[in-house]
Structures are given as C-alpha cells and as structure tokens.
Amino acid sequence: MVPKADFRSYYGRPIVRPAPWTHDVAAYLFTGGLAAGSALLAAGGQATGRPRTRRAGRVAALGALGASTYFLVADLGRPERFHHMLRVAKPTSPMSMGTWILSAFGAAAGTAALAEAAPLVPTRLARRVLPPVGAVAGLGAAAVAPALATYTAVLLADTATPSWHAAYPELPFVFAGSALASGAGVGLIADPAPPTRRMAVLGAALELWGAHRIETTKGILSEPYATGRPGRLLRAGRALTAAGVAGAVLGRRSRVVSALSGLSLLTASALTRFGIFDGGMASAKDPKYTVVPQRERLSVKES
Template identity: 70%
Template sequence: MPPVEFTSYYGRPIVKPPVWKWDIPAYLFTGGLAAGSSLLAVGGQVTGRPALRRAGRLAALGAVGASAVFLVHDLGRPARFHHMLRVAKLTSPMSVGTWILTVFGPAAGVAAVAEAAPWLPERGVPGLARRVLPPVGRGAGWVAAVTAPALATYTGVLLADTAVPSWHEAYPELPVVFAGSALASGAGVGLLAAPVRQAGPARRLAVAGAAVELAAVHRVETRLGLLSEPYRVGRAGRLLRAARLLTAAGAVGALVGRRSRVVSAVAGAALLAGSVATRFGIFHGGVASARDPKYTVVPQRERLDRRTADG
C-alpha cells in the first residue's frame, strides 16, 4: 500500500464550516443563563431569600423563552421544533436537548407565575389561586433546578458531537466550560437584582462558576495542541481574553462587594458579559477550525505517524 497523504484541494476546507449564525451562540448563552438562574432561585427558596428567588425565577423564564426564540429562528419554522418531539433518541444531543427544554420551560414558567400570587385578590377564585400557586411554584422550581444541569451542559455535548475539529477534540472540556459559565451568569443575575443582604448564595455561586469556567477554558486553550490555536487567535481569541477578564473581575467584585450595592451590580454585569463572550468565543473558535484545512489535515497526519510508530 502506498503511503497515505492527507491533502486539501487548493486549500479549501475539508470539513464543511457550520452555517449557524449569531442566534446559535446566543442560544448557548440564554440556555446557560436559564439553568444558572433556576439554581439561584432554588437556593433563594431554600435559604429564605425571596428577592433572590424572585430574580432567579423571572430570569430563568425570560432566558428559556429567549432560547426558544433563537432555536426556532435557526430552525426556520416553529413546526420543526414540534417535529423533533416525535422521537426521543438518546444518542442524539439535539433530540435530548429538545426534551430537556420541553421539561424545563413549563417548570420555569409555572415557578415564575407563582411569583405573582402575592398580588392576586384575596377573595374568590383568584384568592384560591393565591393560596395554591406558592406551593406549586416551589415544586416547579425544584423540577427546573433538577433539569438545569442537563440544560447547562448538553449544548457542550452538542458542539463536541460534530466533526468541527476544535469542538470535537475538546469534548471533555466543553460541557464543563458551559456548566461554569451557566453558574457565573446565574450568579450575575442575583448580584444585579437582589439586595446585598440576600446575595450571599449568588456570591458563592459566582466564585464557584468563575473558577470552573476559567479552569476549563484554560484547558481548552492549552491541551489540544494545534487545535487549541483557533481559541487563542482572531475573533475567538479576543472574545475569550475579554471573557477571562470579565469573569475574573466579576468574581472578585462579588467577594469585595458584600456591603456595596453598586459594586455587586457591576460584578453581576461583568459576569453576564463574560458568559456571553465565552459562548461566542467558543463558537467562533470552532468555526475558524473548520474553515482552515490545516486543523483537519495536520492532526490526521499526526495520528497516522503515531500509529506507524506503534507498529
């Protein structure tokens, strides 16, 4: 057998670059925000912090609603989302993600509607709703929180399951990156919306989420050899450097802003902006690796050389 040579026709991409537009990285962010906010809400519910619970529930509903809009916009027609519910395929991240959204969305909606119970009239049917909604909301909040880890991480699995070189090779790290980013963005909501005396869980969530996100992104930028390069240069590199600065600043601000409403709010905004930059940076890094054939050809040659050396 003649030696195998991996080449590209006149430098054209070997892997077809993703055709996704801005709505997919936006979907990645809002899904993580919904997951982190629902965890924040149940933390406020358990510890008796109503402002934190309210902020988390309302943010979770708003974010998952935005996720549905972005996903349907990418699919082109709402019916395509509905058609994906005709099957449940555990080997397909998209199918699993569709069912996760289907469970999480209504639960987050019921929990958010329950926040309106105190403003309902006390007499008649609305009064009955006022008494029934809070316990129903507590149960729905727990359903959303239990589903939240899957919602936060399945998009990382979805990207890694493609043939895009820098996404596929980062399959161990991408779900961890997205989990940390989800926690940080949820904490950002709490720091922005809750008074400082109730923001203790949000501060702890901010530090934990930032630490997980920064560590996982560092591995993505250093562990993959040549395939880490797209995350360090160009648009992706600029976005991920900005994300690192914003996330670190948000975590530090969460710690030092224990008594300052302004510092806490600035820290929350930094965490949210850092989460946006992380999602867009990971997205653009993968797209760049698909467009340049060297990120497909060179790793193939290296794998062939290793197999040849191993006999």
C-alpha cells in the same frame, strides 16, 4: 530552507464542512445557560428563605428561556420544526435530547415564574395554591438545569468540527461554569447575598479552568481559541470574569459594586459562548486543523 507547509484542499474548499449555524446559535448557547443558572439561583433562594433571590432567579429563567427558544427557532428556520423534533426521542442524538430537556425545563420554569404573580391574583384559592405549586416547579426546573446547561456542550463536541470535537472533555465544565456565573450575575444585581457570591466563585472557577485547558492542551487545535476574533472574545471574557469575581468577593458592602460585578459576569458568560462558537467555526474553515491532527495520529500508530 524548506518552505512552511501550506495546507490546501480540492478547489480551496474546507475539508470539514463548517456547521451551517449563525450567531443565533451562539446566542442560544448563552441564553440557555443563563436560564439554567437562574433556575439554580432561584432554587437556592427558595431553600435559604430569600424571596428576592428566588423571584429574580425565576423571572430571569423565564425571560432567558423565551430568548433561548426564539434563537433556536430562528436557527431552525420554521417554528414547526421544533414541534416535529418532539415526535421522536433519540438518546444518541444531543439535539433530540436537548429538545426534550428544553421542553421539560420550560414547563417547570414557566410554572415557577407564574407562581410569583400569586399576590396579584384576586382569588384566595389561587393565592393559596400557586406558592406551593411554584415551589415544586422551581425545584423541578433546578433539577433539569444542569442538563440544560451542558447538553449544548455535548452537541458541539459531537460534530466533526475539529476544535469543538477535541475539547469534548472540557466543554461541559466550561458551559456549566458559565451558566453558574451568569445566574450568579443575576443574583448579584438583584440581591447580593453570601450564597450568590459563592455561586459566582464556583462558576468562575469551573469556567476559567475549563477554558484554560481548551486553550493550552489541544495542540494545534487550541490555536483557533487563542487567535483572531475568538481569542479576543475569550480573553475579554476571562478579564471580565476575574473582575466580576473580585467585585463579588471584595464589594460585599456596596450594592453598586455588586451590581457591576453581576453585569461583568453576565457579559463574560456571553463572550465566552461566542468565543467558543467562533473558535470552532474557524477550525472547520482552515484545512490544516483537519490535516495536521490526522498526520499526528497516523505517525503515532506507525511508531
């Protein structure tokens, strides 16, 4: 019997150098998506005349944005590096575009959240000016939100990391769905209205479809997402997403069930982002995920 192939590299080092990222980046992926989803939630509340939904979305978007900025700066090492990236706008660089997207979203989301403090402002002029300015800013944040939710998927897929690069068609759908589901989670906790429940269903459907494609259609490059720690995280995320959607649909008359469903969707979104992150890192560390796909591509060309 021919022994099972043992793929090695020189000196036992990875063929593809793993991205020099820590789990701060995985947390950045989650909080950035949460900020985008919350901004869309707030815009929906604004459009349908639901002030509680609007307020919860704007405050959550600002809080998630602050956390996202912290995790990004922590990964960069020095705060001034974020500023330095704003000196150039390079359309072919996901990181460069992401910096500008994050800055534009931050200005709009911050203004919209500030407008929620209008009733507390003592001057009459401020109480008159802040709400309309906040309405425009809220719509502006919602317009930028899809780019904020998905540019990180492009950023991962644009690397040489095998399992991230192979998943480039589906990663934007996973991240967009995850952002919608997490934003809906905020809404289910604060104000479980019918539009929020529909947002939860749409987000969960996109996320589950994309994750299923990544885990089943990439050949050997799907393996890192189904085994080890990434597999456990993604399976737990799927279970919590399904539970959250079920609670959102069936628990319409219970605020407790709705809040638990929202918490479930938020946790599922975080687990999905960490699972995708860990799966890609695992694929870069094992030489077989670089060698086997290369051999398969060569055999197809030769035939």
